[in-house]
Amino acid sequence: MKEEHEDAAEASGKAPRLCEHHTVELNELWQVIRLEAERVACDEPRLQPLVKGVILDQECLGEALSARLSRKLAREDMGREDVQSLLKEVFREHPALVHSAAEDIEAIHSRDPACDSPVEPLLFYKGFAAISTYRVSHQLWKNGRRQLAYYFQSLASEVFGVDIHPAARIGCGIMLDHATSFVVGETAIIEDNVSILHEVTLGGTGKETGARHPIVRSGVLIGAGAKILGRVEICEGAKIGAGSVVLNDVEAHTTVAGVPAEVVGRTEEENPAMGMNQGLVCRRTS
Template sequence: MKHVRMCESRGIQVEKVWQEMEQEAAKIRSREPGLKSLLDDVVLSRSSLGEALAVRLARKLAREDMTREELSPLLFKVLEDHPWIVASAARDLTAIVERDPACDSPLHPLMFFKGFLAISTYRISHQFWISGRCAMAYYFQSLASEVFGVDIHPAARIGCGILLDHATSFVVGETAIIEDDVSILHEVTLGGTGKETGDRHPVVRSGVLLGAGAKILGRVEIGEGAKVGAGSVVLADVSPHTTVAGVPAVVVGRSAEESPALDMDQRLICRAEGACQSETSQG
């Protein structure tokens, strides 16, 4: 397989992102007294993005199985020992602000967007997985599935700069790969095709946009800068900068943008005028 772009450096300044979040939290606190306790606990009493992320996830994921008092030190330790997770979160937050018109601050995904929280929980489960702590990895996978409606196998490999918009019913299989700077709508499945073993799930290259409800099955490759229309079922490789749609998916044209993931334009550019209809934009 060719080189995989996985959390390549883009000069993301974690501290700058954190400062923006602190400023926004202070503004909201002054306007919304009902959120004072939440904002104080998660952001305004913390000294870093890593601390804030650990607290937010502990609040969301705690239950009888593992209380917040048990979860918090575990999450603090993982994020302290593995700063790549915090850097990845900063990349994701920046991507969400840049691509989602419903978001104008990196604070909002941390506090309110389950797609970001689900991806962050996956990153923790993945760290447990690659550290050989598979039972704990599966535990966090099950928490994300229960709390956020997102089921990502901890062995899957997912890059940075990910926008998981709406997130509900997003499913990713064990051997799937998602490169950097990919945008994904709700109800997308990256699945296998049966009981085969080995590499059996999709590879999604950088810059891809996966429309709502797209199902990509088997070890197929979605090429760089490609676009998959909403509700499509993809069973074969998709060439770079190509738009596919339908059941089963067929080529309907070229991607109008160099990186559809960044533009978030889900309209289909067809080979023949009138051959397909525009999709309604999400967000």
């Protein structure tokens, strides 16, 4: 099944850009997070146990991720120590996952005007926690540990209101803004540097098997409540208006909106995901 999925991913003739480049220097980011965490602990004494346990007592970002996610995901059937131990093992054996998390933190910090520090996504943002949990479940899926991958998917759905199939393929530099009710199907692909708001669905259109979910290329901005259904391709730098239902391919640097979605013009920005401008004012197509 895994091989069929990955073969189908290239059906459009263009290999997906998934974590192609890590631009964030991991140690530098970790030092910034530690400094900010010390400030938070000083300013808010009641948060000291959280900040100390998640960041100040940890040696690296991978350990901090393990500590934070274990606090969120622990349950009676798998306690916090067991979850944290498992996550530390996964991050230690697959350091690319930590680099991907660093890219996600930087994406949130640079694109979200409400985010004042890179420590905030790690401590407080459920969109970041949800995508980080997905990255663990996806790695477990690739390692053949599919029941455990499904377990973490179900936990993320329950805790964060985000349901991403562990077989879906998602790149780095992803911003899930608010994140509630974000749904991604099994064969979906999301490339690097995409921004997505809440209540977005990347779904299928029936019970067919094989490649049946959307491909979202780099630089795309998907507005709140948008539904993209079927094996459609949202090309580079496109913008999907809030509440739209997309049933057909969207060309690069094109803005679509409506139910069903129609082209309303060309995007003003080369990379809408970075600008986060959700307005539909745009250059008309010729």
